[in-house]
Amino acid sequence: MEVCKNSDIPHDEWWEFISGSDNATAFQTPEFYQFYNSVPGCSADATAIYERGKINALLVITNQRTAGLSGFFSKRAIAYGGPVLGQSSDELLTELIIRSTQSLKGNPIYLEIRNNNDYSAYKRAYSGMAWRYVPYLNISLDCKGKTMDDILKGMTYNRRREIRLSVEAGATVHECTSDNELREFYLILSNLYETRVKLPLPSYDFFRLFREKQIGPVFIVRHNEKVIGGSVCPCLPGRSINTLYYCGLRDYHKRIYPNHLAVMGPLEYAVRNKIDLLDFMGAGLPSKNYGVREYKKEFGGQLREYGRYVKILNPVLYYLGKSVLSIKKKSRK
Known part of the structure; x- marks a missing residue:
């Protein structure tokens, strides 16, 4: 050895x-x-x-x-x-x-x-x-061999409806194309961690270098030229993609759900690039109520205790x- x-x-x-x-x-x-x-x-x-x-x-x-x-x-x-x-x-x-x-x-x-x-x-x-x-707990969604229609059918009715409403209202999700987009996303994420999550968040350099070194795709959610959310997703080609960080502006618009589209980015990427699994990562302890766990489950993933x-x-x-x-x-x- x-x-x-x-x-x-x-x-x-x-x-x-x-x-x-x-x-x-x-x-x-x-x-x-x-x-x-x-x-x-x-x-x-x-x-x-x-x-x-x-x-x-x-x-x-x-x-x-x-x-x-x-x-x-x-x-x-x-x-x-x-x-x-x-x-x-x-x-x-x-x-x-x-x-x-x-x-x-x-x-x-x-x-x-x-x-x-x-x-x-x-x-x-x-x-x-x-x-x-x-x-x-952890939540993951099997994407192997599935179409986006298959993925959407596995979601709850309300999650599908809210995604449809967001798209109809003109919100979009795409891979990050500039440092300005990334900075705007980071401001939303850092405010979330400061006011609600209340846990340490890496500096902007972490996200800048993540994108520069192509560790995985970074997605940006936009509406009317405004950045309203995004996600940072480490990826092992053909195998798995992880939602390491994701967020969206709260109460931005009554018919737009930026968080949902921040997750739709890696889901669509997984289907398009034939990636087997989307890993939502942490889902809290089973003995404690955890709103994030309930939110993630509505995308149709499976709850596991790893x-x-x-x-x-x-x-x-x-x-x-x-x-x-x-x-x-x-x-x-």
């Missing part, structure tokens, strides 16, 4: 492994790793385990920290999508996780693996490494940070 890290992993061997895996996503590609390392204030670590001269396991971990006081309490290492394994083996997974989490950049307060596939078979292996399982694995490295800062974030949320109500 041999371990290779970061830029020492040959690009062609990396892609060969990803292309042959059923559980790979855009988050484990060399391009995503390089993109994350290009964003100011962010970085990423990649680890590959070789067996018999070929990659047999791989994990990309992003290291994140936002500016300001809240950033000090939110230093985190997140592996989107989870590990990619060439074979089912607790020993292989354990070796990958241990090697991946040694000498991480940025001194993270906690580690989190956000699964986009079913890794329930490895709960015992994670538990043995002192990781805690969180039953986080869960997350969390490991707290600095309990004092972790729980203090949660308290600071809770106070921050309450102060903005």
Whole structure:
């Protein structure tokens, strides 16, 4: 068994492994790793385990920290999508996780693996490494072999009607064509995170570099030449597309629903480019009411419990940070 890290992993061997895996996503590609390392204030670590001269396991971990006081309490290492394994083996997974989490950049307060596939078979292996399982939900929509008519028929009646009304009122969705469009979208998104989501949001550079490095399409929703929403979607060609960020102006027009069209962008893209799956990503905890989950379900996707694995490295800062974030949320109500 041999371990290779970061830029020492040959690009062609990396892609060969990803292309042959059923559980790979855009988050484990060399391009995503390089993109994350290009964003100011962010970085990423990649680890590959070789067996018999070929990659047999791989994990990309992003290291994140936002500016300001809240950033000090939110230093985190997140592996989107989870590990990619060439074979089912607790020993292989354990070796990958241990090697991946040694000498991480940025001194993270906690580690989190956000699964986009079913890794329930490895709960015992994670538990043995002192990781805690969180039953986080996910929603995905099977697009394989489907037309847009098929996709629309799978939505609730009201969702179809609201999309139709939006289009009839002149709203459109298209791939982003300029920095000005992207900046206008980012202003809407940052206002949403400041006033309602109340969670850290990457800087504009993140979105600018995402588009420049073509990690996936960026969609813009417009009406009467005005940007009213959009979405940012990492994509693994032929396999999956993810709604990493999406938003729309609230109460913009009584017959226009910008959020809906922000999701229609990647849906139409998936059908047009023969992509098998649209992943809506997070849908909250099953024990808690979550409006975003109900919203996503109306597009016809399937609810799944892929869960997350969390490991707290600095309990004092972790729980203090949660308290600071809770106070921050309450102060903005």
